[in-house]
Amino acid sequence: MTVSVEPTGITPADVLAVARHDARVELSEATYAAMARSRAIVDTIEASGRPVYGVSTGFGALANTSIAPERRAELQHALIRSHAAGIGAPMPREVVRAMMLLRVRSLALGLSGVRPVLAQGLVDLLNNDITPWVPEHGSLGASGDLAPLAHCALVLLGEGWVLGKDGSRLAAADALHGSGLQPLALAAKEGLALINGTDGMLGMLLLAIEDARHLFTMADVTAALAIEAMLGSERPFLPELHAIRPHPGQSDSAANIHRLLQDSAIMDSHRDDLAHAVQDAYSMRCAPQVAGAARDTLEFVRTTAGRELRSVVDNPVVLPDGRVESTGNFHGAPLGFAADFLAIAAAEVGAIAERRVDRLLDVTRNRTLPPFLAPDAGVNSGLMIAQYTAAGIVAENRRLAAPASVDSLPTSGMQEDHVSMGWAATKKLRTVLDNLTSLLAVELLAATRGLQLRAPLIPSPAGRAAVAALEGFAGEPGPDVFLAPVIEQTRAVVAGRALRAGIEDAIGPLL
The missing domain is CATH 1.10.275.10 (Fumarase/aspartase (N-terminal domain))
Structure with missing residues (x-):
């Protein structure tokens, strides 16, 4: 090309x-x-x-x-x-x-x-x-x-x-x-x-937009699989419930999750069970409200980056009529603000994913799954410490979500007395998104384990694709294994496009 x-x-x-x-x-x-x-x-x-x-x-x-x-x-x-x-x-x-x-x-x-x-x-x-x-x-x-x-x-x-x-x-x-x-x-x-x-910060922001676009869709996938594994309800994701709160990202996220939960024997097993919870926890029921708000933030950031990509940011500029004029177009405030907004949104997408992981591992809340998804709990700890890792990453993302763009320091003998910190904002945004990849990997691994433990019930097409993508290196639920390589390989699955492509082949394009 x-x-x-x-x-x-x-x-x-x-x-x-x-x-x-x-x-x-x-x-x-x-x-x-x-x-x-x-x-x-x-x-x-x-x-x-x-x-x-x-x-x-x-x-x-x-x-x-x-x-x-x-x-x-x-x-x-x-x-x-x-x-x-x-x-x-x-x-x-x-x-x-x-x-x-x-x-x-x-x-x-x-x-x-x-x-x-x-x-x-x-x-x-x-x-x-x-x-x-x-x-x-x-x-x-x-x-x-x-x-x-x-x-x-x-x-x-x-x-x-x-x-x-x-x-x-x-x-x-x-x-x-x-x-x-x-x-x-x-x-x-x-x-x-x-x-x-602003070329450095704009470059990082454009790369981050591409990564965030994919990760926010994968967050819908991991959320749906976790909800399926925990015998959650699909009803909160009905389109008419999101039409009455018309945030575009929320509607798209809910539509994804609803479609991902179809054609599942696991979901069918409890749909008419009167003992089933009337309302799922917020981390399940409100997944599209959080992920959808992140999608809307991403759209704002994409618009901002698109404007910057059409902008002249040099100083001074040489105008066609022969004038040479000083400008302030090099100031990175638009990009710094956008990166900080997106870092906040991405941090929350990861935070709610970690809450679902914690629920999946808790025998008092995961609806009959074994403690920490370990069939022989006690001798085995299952994914207990994987959730510790996720919690530590959530804490780091909270620190990174603190905005850089409000932290100006004067330079150049007070000539440049207000600076944007846009480089720092976009650089830490990339770290937040890398951390989000890890958090979604832990959720994907935990959700897949939960679906395997629901056997002989057959999961949704998305669930079957996830099990197939992970079982080659993660195996079946059983005795504890060296977990770090499994999480690393699951990270690669989240970051890559193969699992998403397999799911879309089965149920059509995700939003």
Whole structure:
């Protein structure tokens, strides 16, 4: 697959294709033309000698310092070197690739005043699988993601580090030489154009949106299987009960759960039982109210990210009429807020899943299943400690759900006196979603064990698919086994698409 970067921008699917599936990137002829027109304006300004921020002045608190023409290229190189000041473990390859593509997109919009060769240099890094070493700490989401983007830009100069295939740190100069690429020399305005913007946080948010979309559907699957294993009722998920509270996400989640519970001998076994509970616990009955609210939050976040993907976030911008204007579009508040909202929602989807796990394991509440789903409880502890693990993850997610976007710290001699913390917000969102994967894995394992223990009653098609997906490595309920590898493999099932595809083959597409 090849992603063509146009002056009209790119799509979220393009970002995923490059970041996760190594799609090649190319610049369209229209993109080259748009960038060349913008650069011509900067060249005219340079020739005029008038002071313009980022072209003939310093940066940040040094914006009033005039730079002599013969030192302006030096200024751009110094800017990249000084701003590549991050520290810590390297960011994942997919994040860095997303960030580089989004910086190409930003330059390609034709309002940054840079030569086309600059965007082509980033494209060459992507197409030659050269991933800059971008430390995890350094961005405040102030003028966007200055430090992370500077670490990417430094590689274009033949300096800094790149990420080796084995996770090692290699010299950028060697990586360029090995791919037949030459370092670039920057012209006026170009260093600033490489580092000013929200590309890092937007890249992480777009990746998180894709992950959350899948996980929220899988949360409906694990909830339905847990409800089935606990002899719960399907009636709270009837569509007419959600039409009277018309939140779209709630209706979709309820529709999923209701369909997942059909054609089940386990559900049929107690449907007319007068001794059956009139009302299930909230963690069962209110599953779509929580997961649906998370879906609606995700839709808001998706809309916000889509707007940002169409935005010019450079500073200053070079307008077609020749003006060069300073903006605040690099401020990451929209993305920071969105990431914090989604982290809160995802944390609660995991929290309610853990409550269902606890109920599945409790002999006083799980409706005749053995303690901790261990057939020979006492000698065996079953999934007792798996629930401890889930509880610990829920506690961590609660800490991570505390918003980063309210935690501004002033920088740059009080010039940048309010920052977004959008990088921190989107980075911790990814951790919350990774934790949610683990929580749904514990619920899937527990629910599958519960369904197996209901034999000879045959579960729903979704339940049968789950049992088939897990029994190869998890086996049947019985004596205790080394549990960590089983949970890890169940995590892979949750994160992957095979189980969901198998369920959808049986009952149709899930929402």
